[in-house]
Amino acid sequence: MIVLLPPSETKAAGGTAEPLSTASLGFPGLAVARSRALAALDRLVAAGQDVSTPAKARAAADNAAVRDAPTMPAIERYTGVLYDALGAASLDADARDWVDAHVVIQSALLGFVRASDRIPAYKVSEHTRLPGERMRELWSGAGDAIEGFALDLRSKAYAAVAPVAGAVPVEIVSPDGRALNHWNKAGKGALVRSLALAGVEAPSADALVAWAASADVPLTRAEGGLRLVVQDPRLVAAR
Structure with a gap:
């Protein structure tokens, strides 16, 4: 089981690990x-x-130093609503191991990276115009690196840049079925935290839905994927 996350515009500064080594990143292809x-x-x-x-x-300085700057695990580098709700720093050792083993983040600069991959701060998004490259051409085949059941929590924009065949998207809605913005991201982070704390190993969407029912997490089947209901601002889906 792989959980696909989008990156964030905001990133933590600094780092304590050696500079970027692309050879050490996951998905060598x-x-x-x-x-x-x-x-x-x-x-x-x-x-x-x-x-x-x-x-x-600051963004320009980060980009200029991207090859020499210190690094940190990707799950700690990315910040913002989704990553705050996930709260990787507050997970116990087993849950953090689960995140490292199952969470994959799509970077506009580095493609898919594992949660534990050490990366520098940078400022490149799917909208960035990199001279001589087009994002969709650059990463169009990146999805081939993802194998097995993939729970897709990426935004539609990032999913379009690097499509993953068979990935199961999750729609985040309010109890009355309305699409959400801010709480969309928070709901995704809370869901991943729930999965990590429970150590879920689901080989399919049906198995994941069965776990959700047993854990009282409001994740159900929906047309074209799954649906998570965010009950309130405290995100009761999180455990």
Whole structure:
């Protein structure tokens, strides 16, 4: 079982591990695409980046230092609503091991990376124009690296950049069936936390739904995938 997550626009600063080594990242079949992406980022940096605000200046500095900056596990690098709700830092050892073994994050710069892969801070999204590259061409075949049952919690934009055949998407809705924005991300993070704490090993969507029913998690079958109902701002799906 693989859980696919989107990256976040915001990232933690710093790190304590050695600089980026693409050879040490998961999914070695993405090596050529990663090399192309990093070379394109070098060209973007050389051409000059927008530094008109403190946030943009920090982003430009991160991109300029991406090959030499210290790294940290991807699950700690990404921040924001989804990752706050997941709360990897507060998981016990067994749950953290589950995250490292099952969670895969889609990076616009590095393709799919495992939760434990050590990566630097950077500022590249699916909307970034990397000189000489197109995101959808760069990562169009990346989904071939994902094998087995994949629970797809990515945004539609990232799923379109790197389609994964057979991946099962999850729709996040309110109790009255309305689509959600902010709580969409929080609901996804809470669901992953629930899975990690329970140590779920589901070989299929049906098996996952069966676990959810036994654990009182509001995850059910829906047309084209699964549906998670977010009950309230405290996300009672989280355990």
